[in-house]
Amino acid sequence: MILVLTNADTEILALRSVLEGLPDGFPAVRAANPTALDTVPDLDGVDAVLVRLLGGRRAWEAQFDALAARCRETGIFLLAFGGEAQPDAELTAASTVPSATLAQAFEYLMHGGLANIEHLLRFVADTVLMGGFGFDAPVELPAHAVLSGRPAPSGGPVIGVVFYRAHVLSGNVGFVEDLCSAIEARGATAVPVWCYSLRPDPDGRVRALELLAERSVDVVVTTVLAMGSARDDDWDASALASLGVPVVQAVAATQPQAAWEESTAGLGPLDVAMSVAIPEFDGRIVGPAFSFKEVVDDGDALGTPVTAYRTASDRVERVAGIALRLAALAHIANADKRVAVVLSAYPTKRSRIGNAVGLDTPASVIDLLHAMVAAGYRVDRIPADGDSLMAELADALCYDREALTPVQLDQVAGRWGGGDYSAWFAGLPAALTDVVTEAWGPPPGEVYRDGNDLVFPGLDLGHVLVAV
Structure with a gap:
């Protein structure tokens, strides 16, 4: 044996x-x-x-x-x-x-x-073991290539899909095919590329990224882990950044879908670390989990269960939708784009708005706004400094009562009619709406109301909204 x-x-x-x-x-x-x-x-x-x-x-x-x-x-x-x-x-x-x-x-x-x-x-x-069955010499397979069998280019956006070579070698490409089909059903062209890794080779080249660049992709969706590496105090993901397009991390979870659905935490610690936290250092946009590792053979032949990736159709559609919407943004002038900068609100204290341990979030927002102006985004005004920004945000909302003051209501950044909200809310699964209703009462609730409208505080800076 x-x-x-x-x-x-x-x-x-x-x-x-x-x-x-x-x-x-x-x-x-x-x-x-x-x-x-x-x-x-x-x-x-x-x-x-x-x-x-x-x-x-x-x-x-x-x-x-x-x-x-x-x-x-x-x-x-x-x-x-x-x-x-x-x-x-x-x-x-x-x-x-x-x-x-x-x-x-x-x-x-x-x-x-x-x-x-x-x-x-x-x-x-x-x-x-000195048998006599015969064997062939090893056959070299490409370290990177475009997966064959996809339809011809559609003329729409081009979406690169990057995944591990190991999946091709084991015949475990169904989850990639499902994602590509969802992208193509929306009128885009999918370019699935496999690779051993996104790390540069000894010549400093990343051949998989070169294949994507040759095809002028508008967005990259990847299931491959982070490509960056630490150099001194810096994280170097420059090869990925050189594509100049959004990169979405689509999570291929290492757990079954049932376990993911039943867990209040969602993804397990390993998936969170390897597919969420670390890829963010590459500047990737973290998308949802769309495939899960399932047992596809009970193991009678091998003596061990056999697993492969299987997709959840609604999660696949969500990843495809994110990719297509990001691709559409590339064809909109920066001056016409509307951007929301949303700061954290935990813990829920007025003094902790935008809290981030070891980071100066307000100063970062100010720097970001100046960079956006330089890139052609419409920013009508920029607060003088981080302290001024936070003072304006704090004055626009409240944590110690459910209703805004008349002055704050005059300055809200947006409204949502209670009827429209209630209709949208009614379309959500009962498992979600029951929990919300039990905690906050029937829609549209009582917090941040003006008449029957829900109101949203924030700073309207032109085509940029800063909110909490």
Whole structure:
């Protein structure tokens, strides 16, 4: 038996896809994700173990060391690989096959793809276990390319969709196809590009971004993690910024949709860190979660459940809508755009408006307004400094009572008729409206009312609204 342990679920999916193509009499193949294993798996009947650890030995340190010791004691062949494009020295040293054998096996994994996964298994069966099934040499696949099979350009906006090469290699591209189809249904052209990473290569180039630039994309939607890296005290994402277009981070969650829906926190800590917080350093616009990792095979064949990304249709439509609306903005003159700058209101104290630990939010708003003027946006006036800005905002609203004063009502930045609001509110799911009604009473509520209108305080600075 060949046991494959990998913390890349895409590789488990690829293994499941190639099992039926293996010849009669081929050794049984089993797999597991080591992150789900607290101890060394049962090695009864196992002849060879292939371990692939994204993050290296530290990703499964104690268990890997125990596994390596068990393999040495029992004479089980161990082939261990890291997740980078270069061999991992620690894992190579722990392997028990000749270095040339390990190097060639690593070539199959480095290039990836269903054919390479199948022939990796055949290679191990023949050269390590001395079978006679036959195998092909590793086939090199592009590190980046445009996914084929999409319709011809429509003449509308062009939306780039960036995703990991690993999904192509495992056949896990359904979630990308769904997003592209939603974009195309809105009259735009989708350009799906896969890549190993958005980090620059040794020549300083990011080939995937070059493919997008060649096609003059209006917006980029990416599921790939942050490209920036720390240089001294700076975060360098200049290659992405050089496209000069909005970049939307569409979240491909690592949890099932049901778990996401049931959680009051939504995304788990890992997804929040890797798909929300860190991509913001790249200057990306964080969009909603639109795909989720679901079990697509119960694991009878491999001995472990097989997962793949599956989309939620309404979330896909939302991501596509965000991309198309951002693309439309590129064709509107800055002077005609209307921009809202909304500051935080937590904790809810007058003295903490716009609070951000370690940052001077008011000064940042003033700098932003001056930059907008320089870029051609319509800003009729700019407060003298951050203190003046905050004084105006504080005078425009109140935290200690439900109603604004007559002077404040004269200065509100906007109104929403109670009837229109109530009609909109009635169209929301009951699960949402019931909670709001229980806390705030029937629509339109009693807070910030002027007659039957809802009123919204803020500073109207022309085509720029500053609000809390």
